Amino acid sequence: MDAKYGPGARPTGHSYCSSLGREILQMKFKNRTEAATLLARELKQYRSKSASRRPLVLAIPRGSVTMARIVAEQLDADLDILLVHKLGAPGNPEYAIGAVAETGAVLRSEAVSALGISEDYIEQEIRAQLQVLQERRKRYSASRPRTALTGRTVIIVDDGLATGYTMLAAARTIRAEKPGQLIIASPVASPSAAELLSAECDEAIYLHVPEDLYAISQFYEEFPQVSDKEVEDMLRPPMPFTQSVVRELVIVDGHARMAGELVLPARPRGLVIFAHGSGSSRFSPRNIHVAARLQAQGLGTFLFDLLSEYEASSRSPVFDIELLSQRLILATRTIEQELKREPGDGRGIAIGYFGASTGAAAALYAAAELGETISAVVSRGGRPDLALDRLSSVKAPTLLLVGNLDKQVLELNRHALLQLRKGQLTVIEGATHLFEEPGTLDSVADYAITWFKHHFVSDWRISHEEFGKKSRGKKVA
Incomplete structure (x- = not known):
C-alpha cells in the first residue's frame, strides 16, 4: 500500500x-x-x-x-x-x-x-x-x-x-x-x-x-x-443535458455590433457569460475549452466579442474598462430577454461571469453595477486592479485564479482580494499568465465548475439542490 x-x-x-x-x-x-x-x-x-x-x-x-x-x-x-x-x-x-x-x-x-x-x-x-x-x-x-x-x-x-x-x-x-x-x-x-x-x-x-x-x-x-x-x-440521478440549443446572437450598442454564441442545455443549471481579455475575441481557445467543460456539467454559456471589428482593429478601447463593462451589462440584459423565451420561462436561471485578463476587470465592474443579478464571478489571470474602485461594491462571490508564475498579476490579485466582500484567491501551481502549461487550464475549469455550481445552487429552479445552502463566501489569502 x-x-x-x-x-x-x-x-x-x-x-x-x-x-x-x-x-x-x-x-x-x-x-x-x-x-x-x-x-x-x-x-x-x-x-x-x-x-x-x-x-x-x-x-x-x-x-x-x-x-x-x-x-x-x-x-x-x-x-x-x-x-x-x-x-x-x-x-x-x-x-x-x-x-x-x-x-x-x-x-x-x-x-x-x-x-x-x-x-x-x-x-x-x-x-x-x-x-x-x-x-x-x-x-x-x-x-x-x-x-x-x-x-x-x-x-x-x-x-x-x-x-x-x-x-x-x-x-x-x-x-x-x-x-x-x-x-x-x-x-x-x-x-x-x-x-x-x-x-x-x-x-x-x-x-x-x-x-x-x-x-x-x-x-x-x-x-x-x-x-x-x-x-x-x-x-438523485442528474437530469439529462444532452440536447443543447446553439444560437448566434448579436449585441447592439449604437453603431457597434458584437457577435456571440449562446449554448443552452435543455435544462440549464445556470448560465456563464464570458468576457475575453485584450487582443482576444469570442474565439479564444482557452475560453472555448473552459466553456465546453461547463457545458458538460449542464451550464449554459455565452461567448461574445466585447468590441466591434472596427474597435478591435484600432486597439484604442481594449483597456476602456467602463466601455467593456457596459457591453457586458448589455449582453447580460440581452441574455435575460432570450431566457424569457425558453420553455417554462428561464427567468429563474442564475447568471455568472467568467473573465480573463482585462475581461475580468470588466466582469467585476459590471457585477458591481448589476448587484444580485450576478450570482458568481470567476477571474482567470485577471486584472481586478483595473476595477479597483468598484470591487467593494461587488456582491457576487468572486474566485480569483492566478498562476504562481504570473508574479506581477498575482500581487495585483492579492491586493484586490482585500477589497472584495466575498472573495477567494486560488493559486494554480506551474501556471503562467495564459495557462498554457499542461493541465493548468483544466485546473481552472475544475475550480470554475465547482465555484459556479456551488454558488448557483440556491438559484436553480429546475434541478436539485446539490450542494446545500448558498455559500456566504469569505476572503481567503
Whole structure:
C-alpha cells in the first residue's frame, strides 16, 4: 500500500500544498467544498479515460456525500454510497469504539476492552446502528440497485478520519467484493488512523495528518450537519443535458455590433457569460475549452466579442474598462430577454461571469453595477486592479485564479482580494499568465465548475439542490 500524505502533512504552523495550488494556513479548510476540490486535484490520476473504465467514488453518509459528489464530478466518475456507522462509546457517541457495516460485519477497537465496555452495551449499539443503516438504505437508494464493485477502481471518500474504524470497516467491506483498486481519500486523518488503514488499500491520500487531531471539525471553518434530504438530492440521478440549443446572437450598442454564441442545455443549471481579455475575441481557445467543460456539467454559456471589428482593429478601447463593462451589462440584459423565451420561462436561471485578463476587470465592474443579478464571478489571470474602485461594491462571490508564475498579476490579485466582500484567491501551481502549461487550464475549469455550481445552487429552479445552502463566501489569502 502506498500512503500519500499531502505536502506539509505534519506542519509546524504554515504549510504549502504545492500540488494543490494554494496556500493553506495551518491546513484549515474553508468548508467541505474547498476540501473536496483540493482532494480531487490529488486524485486526478484516476480521472476517467473512457466510459467503460469510469472509477467509482463511494461516500460514507452523511457529511462526506457533499465531498464525494464533487470528487466524482471532477474525475468523471460514478457516485454511490457505502453504509457504515461508527459504534459510539458510552456517554460519548462521537468517540468510535468500533464500526458496523450494513452487511452486519462488526469491527471492535482496543478501546472496548481498555474501557471495560460491556457486551450488552456493544450488542445494543450494534442493533441501533444497523437500524439507522437500514433506514438510510431505504431512504437514499431504494429505487436503484447497489453498484457492482468487482474489478473497478473504487475511491472511498470521507471528510476526516479520527480513529479510522469507520473507514476500516468500509475498506474491508469493499475488499470482500474484489475491486480492481481500492483508494482511501480524506482531507485530514490522525496518525493512528493512517497507520490503522495502511494495509487495507492500494493507496491512501490525505492532505493533512496532524499530530493533534481532537475533532474533525477543528480543521474546517464551516462544518455544518448534512441532512438526509440533502443526501437524497445529491444522490438523485442528474437530469439529462444532452440536447443543447446553439444560437448566434448579436449585441447592439449604437453603431457597434458584437457577435456571440449562446449554448443552452435543455435544462440549464445556470448560465456563464464570458468576457475575453485584450487582443482576444469570442474565439479564444482557452475560453472555448473552459466553456465546453461547463457545458458538460449542464451550464449554459455565452461567448461574445466585447468590441466591434472596427474597435478591435484600432486597439484604442481594449483597456476602456467602463466601455467593456457596459457591453457586458448589455449582453447580460440581452441574455435575460432570450431566457424569457425558453420553455417554462428561464427567468429563474442564475447568471455568472467568467473573465480573463482585462475581461475580468470588466466582469467585476459590471457585477458591481448589476448587484444580485450576478450570482458568481470567476477571474482567470485577471486584472481586478483595473476595477479597483468598484470591487467593494461587488456582491457576487468572486474566485480569483492566478498562476504562481504570473508574479506581477498575482500581487495585483492579492491586493484586490482585500477589497472584495466575498472573495477567494486560488493559486494554480506551474501556471503562467495564459495557462498554457499542461493541465493548468483544466485546473481552472475544475475550480470554475465547482465555484459556479456551488454558488448557483440556491438559484436553480429546475434541478436539485446539490450542494446545500448558498455559500456566504469569505476572503481567503
